[in-house]
Amino acid sequence: MIRYLFNRLLQGVIVLIVLFTLTFFLVKALPGGPFQTEKAIPEHAKARMEAYYGLDKPMPVQFVKRATNLLKGDPGVSFRLEGREVSEIISQAFPVSLQLGLVAITIAIGIGIPLGVIAAWKKNTILDYSAMALAMIGICLPSFVIGPILADRFGQKWEVLPAMGWATLNPLFWILPAITLGLVSAAYLSRLTRAGMLDTLNQDFVRTARAKGVSQKDILIRHCLRGGLSPAVAYIGPAFAGIISGSLVIESVFALPGLGTHFIKAIETGDEPVLTGIVLLFGILIILANFATDLLAFWLNPRLRS
């Protein structure tokens, strides 16, 4: 177990180093650069700005400097929101993305798992078909279609929920973006749960339990749920990280102050410090989520422990 943990940690560090190096050189390869504006900046001023940020140095020198600063715990200063620390930007935006992600994954679990269980339980009935059809729609309809439709209906037409914006303490602002974001994961979860549950329901021990006269409810919840949820659980971890890092479209549709907006703007403006900061954060999140998923799988499936 310890050896396994150590291996995972080492892999994580290697992944982060590769991520940083790739992101750094890719963003530098983008055309444009951080000080390219519509109205031309005088050459001498531009040269000064580049010198100020060390952008006039050769690429390897810049890379070593950035890497050293990062190791010292200094993620740098944004080029786009000039003068603002990357840590300040992330510490404002990450809680929004995290909160939105938590609400969205809760919605996804709350809808997806019961739907999957019901579909498996009532296999090949109208309930099963409707649940799976719904899931298919959820998978196929992209969030940039669902988001504007929800905002248009609930926000603009019926005026019952805010059409955009974010308020940390007002749940009314969370509902539409979280539903939009959670629906796709809910759809996947319901299909995975159905498959996992069906697999378990066909096992011998279920037949034995039935023969012993155990009630249907007990079979489902006490005997099958733990095993049947394995595929779904394996999905939840990465899905949660994906929800947090993949809310770019939702943030634009609902004008949310999360990481996605900074991410896109950083790419558009060649804002390397912010971009690498966010990429590394996403990297850490995904590594942690996978790790948590592994631990959960250990707990759910005793055979893995050996």
Add this chain to the structure above:
Amino acid sequence: MIRLFQLLALCLAISACQKETLVEKANREGIFLMGNGAEPKSLDHQMVTGVPESKIVGALFEGLVGDHPSDDAATPPGAAESWTHNEDMTEWVFKLQPNGRWSDGAPVTAHDFVFSYHRMLSPALAAPYVEMLYFIDQAEEFNKEEITDFEKVGVKALDDLTLQIKLKEPVPFLPSLTRHYTWFPVPRHVIIQHGEMSDRFTDWSEFPNLVGNGPFKLAVWRFHDLIEVERNPYYWDAKNVHLNGIRFLPIENPYTETRAFRAGQLHTTYRLPTDLIRDMLENEPEQLRQEPYVGTVFIRFNTTRPALSDPRVRQALSMTINRSDYCEYIAEGYTPATSLTPQMGEYSAEPMLEFNPEKARQLLAEAGYPDGEGFPRYSILISRPAARAGAEALQAMWRQHLNILVDIQNKDWGSYIGAQQSLDYDMAAAGWIGDYLDPTTFLNMWTEGNGNNNTAWHNERYEQLLDEAAVQSEPARRFDLMRQAETILMKEQPIAPISWYARNYLLRPEVKGWYPLLLDNHPWKSVRLESSASPSISTE
């Protein structure tokens, strides 16, 4: 499923029926809610170049001369109560408001203005918009380190409340120019608390350190969420400020912004997508504003390309643009351009642009491409999906009238700008917004070596006329010289102007003291909310 949605909607409606919309609440509180397009790069106005920044800076700071709510040409007092100039308009003296105060209560003095211009011109600060101050005598030399003694630059505090500005040439529009944020003061006493004068981006311009001399002061700043300003009790004209605060929301997606407006979350939008104009005209025309804006849409030609180096070819391409069709179907609300510079004040350029396909074909034949034969296959460079419709219209017009084929090349913003600056393009869909109300803001850029020219075109006579105009202090003669220069530009056509800008946006009827303005700088102190005028915004 639909039932479920309806049920959910009903529940929410019941829970929300007692609730007022955000706009209604803001009306009650005297807070103005504004869609502001994008997150500002900074609120240090000496370090920015954008329009979203200018709206917020206009609430936090004030220049020497104020903005009039409805008259572009008027020059009401701002941080200065009065001003005089010498006969040839090269030397100006501004008398500051005796009770001018920063938002921390410190007096606004002429020394603050001298400090501000010193800071902006300091080479180490590398202010991106520094050229706006080059009108001042020796300013350019100081900024380019040709002189190092700031004493020689033409700004001086004669006493605490008297500022003298010496210019390198007559600038009759100086009062209008000082309304641009590059001319606004910065608080010396705060800046030196947070670093050296020419340090880039110290935290003086962040909340809660920022101190301004405008009608409002900074109250909240959350990235990509909102910037809120509240009344500045020390403002010299505080009794005439109507609003209690303004919330600037950096909504980048124009469709999201429009939805927010219609859902009662905004008093005004930053823009309105063209494809929603008709819908607004049909359903809520009283909220739609279509106003002239001092800017021009044009096609930029790379005159180093063999065919495009011939003025006859450029003229032929320009003559086959049907500008009235373009404005009717593509750029709604815009006006067909008859020259580069839109009408501003006393200046109007000769109407030179015409739609004449027959003459165009003749010109193209003279240039060696009869019926478009042998004409190279060039492309139009664009950077936004919204520009595609316009480029396609040009594609069709040139094919129909000149029998030539052009492609459309879409690049991301950085590559689009970079391609033009390095002359790595054929033709580019472009535009220019004036910084101040004088034709020089449109004409000076087409000179040799200007960073915004990007056509490789230059003309000695054109530059000579502009130079002559620059030293001319008699306004009519000055404009006449500029008109002659513009005529040369429009004969040579390194650019083909298509339309003059309009601003399409939404504004709620309870907003008062807000009138059409060419530069779109609505003085915040004049804006007020009349909540009784609030109608239902439901469209059904």
